[in-house]
Amino acid sequence: MSQTDIRVGGAQAPPTAARPPRPWWTSRRRDQLAGYLFIAPQLIGSLLFVFLPLVLVVWYSLHEWNVLAGTFDFVGADNYSALADDPNLGSVLRATGLFSVGLVVFNLALALLLAVLLNQRLRGTIVFRTIFFSPVVVSLVAWTIVWGFLLQDNGGVNGLLDTIGVDGPNWLRGEGTAMFSVIIVQVFKNVGLNMVLFLAALQGVPAELYEAAEVDGASRMRQFWRITVPLISPTILLTSIITVVGSLQVFAQIAVLTQGGPGTSTTVLVYYLYQQAFQFHHFGYGATLSILLFGIVLALTVLQWQMRKRWVFHES
Secondary structure, eight states: OOGGGOEETTEEOOOOOOOOOOOSSOHHHHHHHHHHHHHHHHHHHHIIIIIHHHHHHHHHHTEEEETTTTEEEEOTTHHHHHHHHOTTHHHHHHHHHHHHHHHHHHHHHHHHHHHHHHTTOOTTHHHHHHHHHHHHHSOHHHHHHHHHHHTSTTSHHHHHHHTTTOOOOOTTTOTTTHHHHHHHHHHHHHHHHHHHHHHHHHHTSOHHHHHHHHHTTOOHHHHIIIIIHHHTHHHHHHHHHHHHHHHTTOOHHHHHHTTTOSTTTTOOHHHHHHIIIIISOOHHHHHHHHHHHHHHHHHHHHHHHHHHHHHSTTOO
16 A cells, blocks of 8 residues: 555545746846845945955065066065164154144034034025035135145235235245145135034024023023034034044145245155155055055045044934
């Protein structure tokens, strides 16, 4: 007697139907493919223009590449030893730090002040907002060239000072004024972007909190430090990271306005990298400097991100 003839409870059990095989091209796999196709352009772009250049920079830093002679020699850690012994690196890092600190302090402070003023909903705020934001969309090189003419010894700034009896200096050639001039030019160029970000954050603060604070007798300054600053602290973190990273990547302003001078007073790290790699043709050492720059940017970004738990509202 076969198995199909076995009776269960006096009745013959029906034969077990064979389960059809599951199709390979399921809706889940279709969704996965669609997701991969959507992220493919970004992923390919990151691989080609971010990760591959990083790997190549590390590889180049281990070589001495002389384009004019057509040589590409492996030198190991010699470029890193030269970096540690570079007599100009100290002044370059000081100039980079001075520029970054000055830009971050002036930019964020002025942007927050302008945002607070524009948030008062006075007449003409749209016009002033457009005026302050318009330099952001202006070509960086064109903006820098115009300021180069204005800051010359006989330029527009000194001409304006002369009308009130002040003899202005040669802003871009003085040891004490060149770095300050470059910082101010960059602040006016990008302050509008941070201003708009701060303004959006300020408009998101509930008005009920200020009304309750006024009932409790809090002054305007106390309201600002106890209500406004904590609630817009995520935007402060965002703008600080953007400004710090941007300050470490400045090049066109230095190249057009001062060419790193006078001396090395405005020679920031990116411009020094450019000099070593493209003016002196030390491509291996230039790659080593770029790794140093990458490490500084990464360290500062991670430090700011870790500090968010201490001073950013809503972070635990």
